[in-house]
Amino acid sequence: MAVKVFGFVGSNATYRVLASLYEKNVDFELVTVNMAAWEHKRPRFLARNPFGQVPAFEDGDVSLFESRAITKYVAEAYADKGTSLKSKDLKKSAIEGVWAEVEAQKFDPATAKLTWELFFKPLFGMTTDEAVVEEFSKKLEPVLDVYEARLTECKYLGGDSFSLADLHHLPNTQVLMGTKVKSQFDARPHVSAWAADILARPAWVKVTSLLPK
């Protein structure tokens, strides 16, 4: 099996990559990086990602890190397999690219803080900082307002087809659906329908089957 993902169950960035591989029907091996044993900070893993963070990725002689760079590679390298995750039309692909950047620059900075405070901290026995939750819930509001307007125009963020722009949202959205932030999605009918739609994709359901129960 040529494709290897070096990550672990519990890492949202790892899930982002797995979602792209399941969408593409690309066989892969998930090589667990033992974070508790600090494997991600040892030379062997640092040679794969000098920042010492999961996931890292290998496809034959291609070695990559940064989850969003990996999904782009998967979308292009396996363009003709499974779901098309990136339009072959330059204009459509550029618009998908805009909304992929919006995820990285606007959605992720707010939702990464919220998933940390509301899901991961309690999981690790730490106390949620409600002031941080309030601050970043407020920051998420205008982002979801823009999404609501966008999703009134087209079914997916990047256009009429599911693309990386939507896929990149899956891990944080999945986590937030189990928190009070769900009400912010629910308050917007198009955002709510879009979230339900992408979370129900068979490829994502396969990823969630790996989640700790």
Place this chain on the structure above:
Amino acid sequence: MAVKVFGFVGSNATYRVLASLYEKNVDFELVTVNMAAWEHKRPRFLARNPFGQVPAFEDGDVSLFESRAITKYVAEAYADKGTSLKSKDLKKSAIEGVWAEVEAQKFDPATAKLTWELFFKPLFGMTTDEAVVEEFSKKLEPVLDVYEARLTECKYLGGDSFSLADLHHLPNTQVLMGTKVKSQFDARPHVSAWAADILARPAWVKVTSLLPK
């Protein structure tokens, strides 16, 4: 002239886009958005970018926002003009993509705070928060350590050729060279040489000629 950039002199994200257009020898018109008159929050501009931030971009019937999405479009749409900013080889392009993500996820979050505190706040008559400067200078250290190691292996971050991965660093690097953060670059010979090299590119020198004197 088909290509229009809606932005203003003083916006680092606008400069990122201008750098890509100068590298490609693509003629463009810079349409100034009057931020003082809140033009960026009015319906006409919000139709270009619903987040109300510069730059926005137009190329015939292609309308985009988010500076890094725009530069990618420019690199692909004008692939055969000027400097190649994105390799046509899938593997090389994927590695450039990794380092472009590193800029967005690691370099920019630290340096955007530093440019704000050390350059823009004094420019607007505001007081620099030295605690913030210290915090983000520290966060920049491991990023520059990784860059130093990477630039020992190859001349540019994405490989042996200049690419978007380097270009995206230009605006914040330009500003920081006029601050005490320069010493963090200078302390690393390969990072220092790389910064000097990319800042001296004729396309970037054209952008800097627009900077307020």
